[in-house]
Amino acid sequence: MSKTLVQEQFGKTAASYLTSKPHALGKSLERLVTLTAPQADWRVLDVATGGGHVAYAFAPHVGRVWATDITQEMLDQVKAEAAKRGLANVRTAYAKAEALPFEDETFDLVTCRIAPHHFDSIPAFLAEVHRVLKRGGLFALVDNVVPEGSVGDYINAFERFRDPSHLRAWTMAEWRAALKAAGLAVGHEEQIDKTMEFGPWAARHDATMLRLLRSMLTEVTPAVQAALEPKTDGDNVTFRLCEGLFIAKRA
Numbered sequence: 001m002s003k004t005l006v007q008e009q010f011g012k013t014a015a016s017y018l019t020s021k022p023h024a025l026g027k028s029l030e031r032l033v034t035l036t037a038p039q040a041d042w043r044v045l046d047v048a049t050g051g052g053h054v055a056y057a058f059a060p061h062v063g064r065v066w067a068t069d070i071t072q073e074m075l076d077q078v079k080a081e082a083a084k085r086g087l088a089n090v091r092t093a094y095a096k097a098e099a100l101p102f103e104d105e106t107f108d109l110v111t112c113r114i115a116p117h118h119f120d121s122i123p124a125f126l127a128e129v130h131r132v133l134k135r136g137g138l139f140a141l142v143d144n145v146v147p148e149g150s151v152g153d154y155i156n157a158f159e160r161f162r163d164p165s166h167l168r169a170w171t172m173a174e175w176r177a178a179l180k181a182a183g184l185a186v187g188h189e190e191q192i193d194k195t196m197e198f199g200p201w202a203a204r205h206d207a208t209m210l211r212l213l214r215s216m217l218t219e220v221t222p223a224v225q226a227a228l229e230p231k232t233d234g235d236n237v238t239f240r241l242c243e244g245l246f247i248a249k250r251a
């Protein structure tokens, strides 16, 4: 079977997601654990696990974590890393977010972090989250979010130019509406800014692309500049992205 754009992009860069700072050390990881108060008998599903950081964060607190993804290179890496960390309750499985291979009402908690902006259909994903959650179960979501309007459109275009598998990061308002429509009642939401280092973020590209990406970051309107806050210190360029975090309950 031929690989999808997502599988191609993430297959090539899988190793970098294990060590990437925003993924391995991002503040949203500890916030997810604090806000969901995981219990020792919980069954947890992590959708689009990537380097597996959410699975590793929850595994010491719960009974079982299923770390799932559609990119085999990610799953192989998570299996090896979980074993290295002595996390015997982590299992890996191929699972597309929009068609989860689990029975109805299986999980106490479903997590998904920094991934839905790659999904073909977020509404189909949320319907699946609702289906596999037990009644009263929690959905803990983190994804990059953008401001409303043309500034958000620009940030999505910038991200998609670096990684064509980036489809669209939503606004906080879009998430609120979609969670409600899926029958997932939001009990908590917050936004977390993160500082991105341009070098590692763009590292997969050649010199021409690096120049173009850098100009897309620095030669911008005041409104985009205020959102992305590009800063240059010698060769070191940073900018700001924002994560939206939601904790929602299935009735």
Ligand SMILES: C[S@@+](CC[C@H](N)C(=O)[O-])C[C@H]1O[C@@H](n2cnc3c(N)ncnc32)[C@H](O)[C@@H]1O
Pocket: 006, 007, 010, 017, 023, 024, 047, 048, 049, 050, 051, 052, 053, 054, 068, 069, 070, 071, 074, 095, 096, 097, 098, 112, 113, 114, 115, 118, 119, 120
């Ligand atoms: C940035 S990584 C995820 C990061 C990870 N959750 C973390 O917190 O460090 C995005 C992942 O989404 C996966 N992915 C993209 N589309 C998917 C889909 N439709 N279903 C399942 N996984 C998907 C990719 O294979 C990739 O591993």
